[in-house]
Structures are given as structure tokens and as C-alpha cells.
Amino acid sequence: MTTDQRFPTGKFHAPAAYTDESRANAVTAIAALPANVRKAVAGLTDAQLDTPYRDGGWTVRQLVHHLADSHANAYIRMKFARTEDKPTVKAYDEAVWAELPDAKSGNVEWSLAILDGLHARWSMLLRSFSAADFARIWIHPEHGERTLDWMVELYSWHCTHHTAHITELRKNKNW
Numbered sequence: 001m002t003t004d005q006r007f008p009t010g011k012f013h014a015p016a017a018y019t020d021e022s023r024a025n026a027v028t029a030i031a032a033l034p035a036n037v038r039k040a041v042a043g044l045t046d047a048q049l050d051t052p053y054r055d056g057g058w059t060v061r062q063l064v065h066h067l068a069d070s071h072a073n074a075y076i077r078m079k080f081a082r083t084e085d086k087p088t089v090k091a092y093d094e095a096v097w098a099e100l101p102d103a104k105s106g107n108v109e110w111s112l113a114i115l116d117g118l119h120a121r122w123s124m125l126l127r128s129f130s131a132a133d134f135a136r137i138w139i140h141p142e143h144g145e146r147t148l149d150w151m152v153e154l155y156s157w158h159c160t161h162h163t164a165h166i167t168e169l170r171k172n173k174n175w
Contacts, residue, residue, distance in 0.1 A: 005054035008164035012157045018149040023126075023134060026156035031123035033071075033159040034115040037064060040166040041108055048175060049108060053165040058098055060169065063162050065103035066094060068111035068118070074155050075122045081138035081148050082129070088139040126152060 015022055041049065041064060049061040058066065073092065080087040097103060102110075134149040169175075 005057070005165075005168070007161070008168045009157070009160050012154055012161075014150050014153055018134065018147075018153070020131070023129075023149070023152060026152045027123055027126045029156040029159050030126065030152070031119060033067070033163070034112065034119050036159070036163045037067060037115065037166070038112055040163050040170070041112075044170075044175065048173075051169065051173070053169045057165070059104075060166055061105070061108055062098045062103050063165055064108040065106060065111045066098055067158075067162055068114040069097050069103070070094060070158065071115065071118055071122070071155065074151065075118055075125075077138060078122075078125070078148060078151060081136050081151075082125075082133060086137050086139055086145070088141065091141045 041060060044060065049064075050059050052059050053063065073089075077089045080089060129148070134147065134152065136148050137145050138148070138151075139145050
């Protein structure tokens with residue numbers, strides 16, 4: 001872990017090369033996210049869920065809802081990239097989404113349930129991909145052309161990154 005509360009596992013860096021082993025490890029991290037987040041938030045009170053993980057950061061509640069929002073978008077983007085030729089995906093403002101009422105005060109169980117089903121389907125889909133499938137390209141309006149390999153690595157990191165926000169907060173607060 002780093003001392004930077006924004007990036008407790010470090011910033012994302014795409015690997016120099018993608019291998020069957022790196023893909024399998026990334027898919028394993030994606031598959032494990034729902035159980036890891038459930039464990040991270042287990043037993044937290046509403047007041048604790050409404051505690052920001054750092055000054056100026058999102059609350060634990062917002063983080064859980066963000067994971068459902070972000071990963072639903074990623075799953076759909078991957079399906080577009082797998083079934084279409086270089087699709088351009090829609091960007092969204094995650095900070096604005098995190099301020100909507102469902103993210104600010106909604107029951108975290110709603111998003112945990114989404115993550116359970118979503119990650120089961122997502123990891124099944126990813127395990128069916130060939131190396132050629134992972135090399136497929138999609139286009140993000142802000143980031144340009146990316147491969148599915150890059151995206152799987154990004155979301156593997158995203159899973160551990162946000163889970164660590166919660167677990168580090170719990171450790172720092174002695175919860």
C-alpha cells in the first residue's frame with residue numbers, strides 16, 4: 001500500500017505485454033470483487049458508510065455505488081468491443097453520478113447485489129475470450145483507442161483500488 005490515500009494500491013499502469021497468465025490474474029481479480037467489497041463493508045453502520053475514505057473523497061457508500069455504475073459501464077463497453085468493429089463508447093461523468101441521490105444515500109446492498117450478478121456474468125464472458133478477442137479495439141472519446149486487454153487490466157486494478165479505499169479507512173479508524 002502507498003501513503004497516498006487517493007491511490008492506496010498505486011496508480012494504474014498498463015503492463016508492457018499481455019499474457020495468458022496476466023489475463024487470468026486480471027479476470028480472477030474481477031471475479032473476486034463482489035466478495036471482497038462485501039467483506040470490506042460488512043458490519044459498517046450508516047454513519048461509517050457515510051464517512052469519506054479521505055478528505056474531499058467519496059464516502060464508502062458512494063464508492064460501493066460507483067463500483068456498480070462503473071463496472072456496469074465497463075461490462076457493456078466490453079460487449080460492444082467484442083461484437084462490433086472499433087465501437088466508440090459513451091463517456092460519463094462519474095463524479096456527477098456519485099452525487100445523485102441513489103449514490104449518496106441508497107442502500108449499499110442494492111449495488112452489492114448488482115455486483116454479484118454482474119461480476120458472475122462478466123468473469124464468465126472474459127473467460128470465454130481468446131487472445132484475439134482481448135486484442136479487439138474500442139474507442140473512448142477521452143482516451144482514444146484501447147484494447148480489451150488494457151481494459152481488463154484497468155478494471156482489475158479498479159477492483160483492488162476501491163476495495164483498498166474501504167479497507168484502509170477501516171484500518172485507520174479502527175473499525
